[in-house]
Amino acid sequence: MSEIILEMKGVRKEFPGLVANDNVNLQVKKGEIHVLLGENGAGKSTLMNILYGLYAADGGEVIFKGNVIHDNTPKKAIGMGVGMVHQHFMLIPALTVVENMILGMQEGPNPVINKKEAANKILELGKKFGLKVDPYAKVWQLSVGEQQRVEILKALFRGAELLILDEPTAVLTPQETQELFTLLRGLTKQGLTIIFITHKLNEVMEISDRITILQRGKVVGTVNTKDTNKQDLARMMVGRDVVLSVDKAPANPGAKVLEVKDLEVKNDKNLVAVNKLSFEIRAGEIFGIAGVDGNGQSELVEALTGLRVVESGEVIYNNENVTNKPPRYLIEKGMAHIPEDRHLRGLVLNMSVKENMVLEDFYREPFTVNHFMKFDKIDAYSKELIKEYDIRLSSDDIPVGNLSGGNQQKVVLARMLQRNPNLLIVMHPTRGLDVGAIEFIHKRIIRARDNGSAVLLISTELEEVLTLSDRIGVIYEGQLMGIVNQKDANTNELGLMMAGSHKAS
């Protein structure tokens, strides 16, 4: 256990305007599960991309199995026995499992590929490590969990001794996560070493042997898991004490604001994405929808906000049938939408902060009078919001794209909440944000509820849905598996529903 397989010394990597890794030292022992813990943007993935040869470091050295590595490339890294499972899978959906395995491998003088031999090797490896996969299935036909297994197999197929997993549980249900952990423990028993990147404290305590904590590109320290606890880790990760729970008074639901009846919506591939879905939300409550990414959440939100055509079913909003009404109509009725991708839908990145502040209302008084925009009014309005929502910036004339993710999200939030919406639709409100910003945004969403808004919260972070929502629905393949009250909810039951079993009634 004590042999050191990997050592990274003084590694530095800069991107324009940002030091992603600053004098990072890391030691990994053979046969351990070593967690790299840190917030988004702490430099965990950057460090691993350097190890895997995707990025060139600006300084420092990497020593693997006693050899210093120069001019690293993925090819070299693979050759040495480093395998990486990226957060966004590096599989080609249109090809079969076996073709994905062979890619870059059978490179000898004989150009003809031998699928049969590769398929046998896949089955053999599968048996050895307990990873069952059909070699001739096309990757797009596999579930996300299966794709992840293929990615792990792909690394093993290439003879990996050190396996890097970048946020592997982000796309899994709690049960699938448990299966993955069992698998990883099995792998270390066979002599593999695993580096596990995450920002989820529960997982860290459960799976790791040792932990290295990164904060803003620097190593805070390396600790043994058995000598630490979640509070300490959170403090090392953020640099201050963190409140890990949210204060919330019981909900006081009022009149019905939104009712969805048998909604059916298709996705871009023209397949049914939302399937006969029904629910309702009342004023003053938060209805959360949990589920693994890609189960129709995006299509549901797009249909409710007028961005996607409803095939059948009804959306009743404030006692009016608004099915397939255009977005502006809904906005003028008082609907607000914090979209899943703030870059794509929430903001115009190249426009200034103050211009972004009036994206919904720019054409109306007081911002526009007789077709002329009143910039002094816009300016004053924007300044007020920046103060109210504590948005940190040097000037409100800079493009909103120059702000940090947390401040960008605050711009979206400010714009939406300032309109006093009667219905607030929020998707992944804290994706990619640091703990401080998450705290702030959670508080504001709860305040909006307390002020009488009906809130629809959709998130793939089960924790987030569990803490914020008053009632929780679980979506799976476009259908609601059931609705539970927050006080009756438990992770295990929700997890089973996320994997497709109906609520036990």
Place this chain on the structure above:
Amino acid sequence: MQILSLLIEADFWAATLRLTTPLLLAALGGVFSERAGINNMGLDGAMLMGAFFGYIGALFTQNAFLGFVCAAISGALIMLLLGFMSINVKVNQIVTALGTNMLALGVTSTAFRMIFGNDLAQLTSPGLVPVNFGSLSKIPFLGKVLFGQTPIVYLAIILVPISHYIMYNTHWGLKIRATGEHPKAVDTVGIDVYKVRYVSLIISGILCGLGGAAVTLTGINTFYDNITAGRGFIAVAAVVFGKWSPVGASLATLLFGAGEAFQLRLQGLGFDIPYAYFYMLPYIVTMISLIFFMGPSKGPAATGQPYIKSGSKAKRKKVSRAGLKPEVKS
């Protein structure tokens, strides 16, 4: 009735094969580049280069075979230019292709005038002659259709199964297909995306060049401005119509070749219609077939997207504006 009886004549089918050949070669070229992720609208320019330099090469060496070699080289060169613009400089691939197509038209027309002046009664070059199969060509119908063609026709036909085999049974083909779908995944297993795309483009250029020369060196043995007349674009349509597979694209070109052969026959029947209407036929067949037989088509996922390696300093700013931030997370 007289029109329909054309369709069972051996002459018609022989002409179909002959006229399909340039389209077939170009379409195979298109399959290679599109599968590697280059949205190749530049087939026509490469064909035109091949048509001209094939003719010039054959004329000056007095050897039709060397003409085809020149054609292949010229096609590969213009595709290299297209590759440099779309792979390294990362200009929009449609714009790049427009540029190379216009360039090919300009280069060939200008060089043609520089060499021959305005004397349009220029020299004819040696051309390919039909292969002599002896008594085989005496077989009724089949003899005329299959055993009376020039060598380039047979080469084109043989290239269909060869391309299919390369695409689906070799690691070269696997790399090409993977690169057109998900270049980053290809990069992470240690394969050079740029190299795969360049090689595919060179193959594409060679095939288009040969296709161009198959227009000029198989009978007319001369050249005039824009002699390929948009055949490269028909080949592009054939690639889409054939769902990016070598066999599918080839069958599609056969349809267009038949359209062209058919219009030539129709002209011969002496209808009282301007001949220009008959000329339109293959192009109309292209449009109609695309309208009626194609649903929304899905090509290689990464076609038309330049591959930008993440983590390089210089590129980052430009990239993030396009909303494709390289991952600097966690």
